[in-house]
Amino acid sequence: MARKVFVWSLVAVLAAVTGVSAQSDTDRYNEIRATEGAVGSATHGGIAEGSASWGCESGAYGFEGPLPAGWGILSPGGPIQWSKSAGCGQLDTIVGNVTNGSGDYGCAVPILTPLVAWDTSIVTNAVNTTLFELDGLQFNANYQNVDLEAGDEFAVDVTLNEGGTWTNLLTWNEDHGGVFGPGETVQLPLPPQLDNQPTVRFRFRYYDPPAGPQLGLFAQLDDIELFCTEVPVELQSFDVE
Numbered sequence: 001m002a003r004k005v006f007v008w009s010l011v012a013v014l015a016a017v018t019g020v021s022a023q024s025d026t027d028r029y030n031e032i033r034a035t036e037g038a039v040g041s042a043t044h045g046g047i048a049e050g051s052a053s054w055g056c057e058s059g060a061y062g063f064e065g066p067l068p069a070g071w072g073i074l075s076p077g078g079p080i081q082w083s084k085s086a087g088c089g090q091l092d093t094i095v096g097n098v099t100n101g102s103g104d105y106g107c108a109v110p111i112l113t114p115l116v117a118w119d120t121s122i123v124t125n126a127v128n129t130t131l132f133e134l135d136g137l138q139f140n141a142n143y144q145n146v147d148l149e150a151g152d153e154f155a156v157d158v159t160l161n162e163g164g165t166w167t168n169l170l171t172w173n174e175d176h177g178g179v180f181g182p183g184e185t186v187q188l189p190l191p192p193q194l195d196n197q198p199t200v201r202f203r204f205r206y207y208d209p210p211a212g213p214q215l216g217l218f219a220q221l222d223d224i225e226l227f228c229t230e231v232p233v234e235l236q237s238f239d240v241e
């Protein structure tokens with residue numbers, strides 16, 4: 001499954017998911033978005049953690065079981081945090097999974113609490129991409145934007161240094177999906193800087209960037225999958241006798 005071939009049309013996908021077409025993937029990689037959030041302070045937000053990790057050959061994580069080993073919830077900006085299906089209360093009972101996925105899903109629902117500041121991320125385990133080229137990150141999502149002073153955003157970031165610096169790969173500040181579905185299936189191309197690295201972690205961040213409390217509705221995630229191509233060892237190194 002991990003070697004399933006996708007046609008990752010870089011320009012088309014970037015234009016579709018971010019509205020950006022002129023910027024190269026390297027430019028986007030170099031656009032440092034945020035530095036806060038060392039992964040060591042992540043919790044599990046009340047979701048159980050399993051023993052199997054996620055990565056190039058694990059297939060998708062669809063929130064049906066416990067979190068993959070090493071995943072965490074990082075919520076430095078306030079009381080709202082990603083949780084799983086039933087933890088989202090009325091969003092789950094009234095709306096349900098509107099990501100294009102099925103069954104359980106990840107969700108955060110600021111609209112169901114009093115107005116507060118928030119900043120919550122689902123952070124993946126550290127993936128060792130040695131001997132792999134990363135083809136792309138795929139996930140199902142639904143993001144309901146509130147654009148009062150551009151107060152809320154959904155972003156996907158990556159770190160190669162355990163949260164010391166995060167680099168932005170995608171930002172949404174507009175609706176993606178309908179309140180009652182459908183959702184959106186995202187195929188995010190990944191820059192070559194992520195290939196052949198010892199620790200690659202992604203985060204799915206939902207937050208309100210301006211100072212103070214902002215209004216938010218909800219975000220949902222499901223079926224998060226990394227697509228990789230294994231690089232044959234003979235192309236990486238050879239013995240000299």
Ligand SMILES: [Ca+2]
Pocket residue numbers: 062063064101102103104105222223
């Ligand atoms: Ca699911």
Ligand SMILES: [Ca+2]
Pocket residue numbers: 145146147148150151152153173174
């Ligand atoms: Ca917004």
Ligand SMILES: [Ca+2]
Pocket residue numbers: 117118208209210211212213214
């Ligand atoms: Ca804020």
